[in-house]
Amino acid sequence: MDKQSPFLQHLQRFADLMRKAHPHLLAHSLAAARLVERIIPFLPWSGDISTPVLLAGAFLHDIGKVSWPKELFTKYPLEPADWSLVHAHPVAGVNLVRETWPDVPGQVVEIILQHHERPGGGGYPRGREPGYPALVVAACEVVDAMTHDRGYRGCWRCERRWRR
Ligand SMILES: [Fe+2]
Numbered sequence: 001m002d003k004q005s006p007f008l009q010h011l012q013r014f015a016d017l018m019r020k021a022h023p024h025l026l027a028h029s030l031a032a033a034r035l036v037e038r039i040i041p042f043l044p045w046s047g048d049i050s051t052p053v054l055l056a057g058a059f060l061h062d063i064g065k066v067s068w069p070k071e072l073f074t075k076y077p078l079e080p081a082d083w084s085l086v087h088a089h090p091v092a093g094v095n096l097v098r099e100t101w102p103d104v105p106g107q108v109v110e111i112i113l114q115h116h117e118r119p120g121g122g123g124y125p126r127g128r129e130p131g132y133p134a135l136v137v138a139a140c141e142v143v144d145a146m147t148h149d150r151g152y153r154g155c156w157r158c159e160r161r162w163r164r
C-alpha cells in the first residue's frame with residue numbers, strides 16, 4: 001500500500017465514512033470537488049487559499065451527513081424532523097472533522113460551515129455572509145445536485161429543462 005500524507009489519509013478516511021453512509025453522498029462530494037477543480041482557472045479571484053485546501057473543503061462540504069439515516073438521502077418529501085437534520089449538517093460536519101482531524105486547515109472548516117450560507121445572509125446555519133471559497137463550493141455543489149438524479153427527484157438536465 002502506498003504511503004499517503006496525513007492530509008490524504010484524513011480524506012481517505014472521510015471518503016470511507018461517506019461511502020458507508022450512502023453512495024450518493026460520496027458521488028456528490030467527489031463531483032463537487034471535480035467541478036471546483038475545473039473552474040479554478042476561470043475564477044476572477046486569487047484568494048489566499050491553496051488548491052488542495054479548496055478541494056478538500058469541496059470534498060468534505062457535506063461530511064456532516066455521514067450520521068444521517070440511509071433513507072434520508074433519498075426521502076421526499078422531508079418531514080419537520082428531517083429538516084432539522086438537514087439544517088444541522090454544516091455544524092455536525094465541523095464538529096466531526098475537528099474531533100478526528102485536530103490540525104484540519106481552518107479554511108476547510110469555514111467551507112463546511114458556510115456552504116449553505118448565501119450572500120445577504122439568507123442561508124443557514126447562521127445567516128451570515130459566506131466567504132468566497134464557500135461560495136465557489138456552494139455554486140459547484142448546487143450544479144451537481146441539480147444535474148444528477150439522486151433518486152428522490154429527477155434531475156433538471158434529464159428532464160431537459162435546460163434545453164430551449
Ligand atoms: Fe450541504
Ligand SMILES: [Fe+2]
Binds near residue numbers: 028061062141
Ligand atoms: Fe452538497
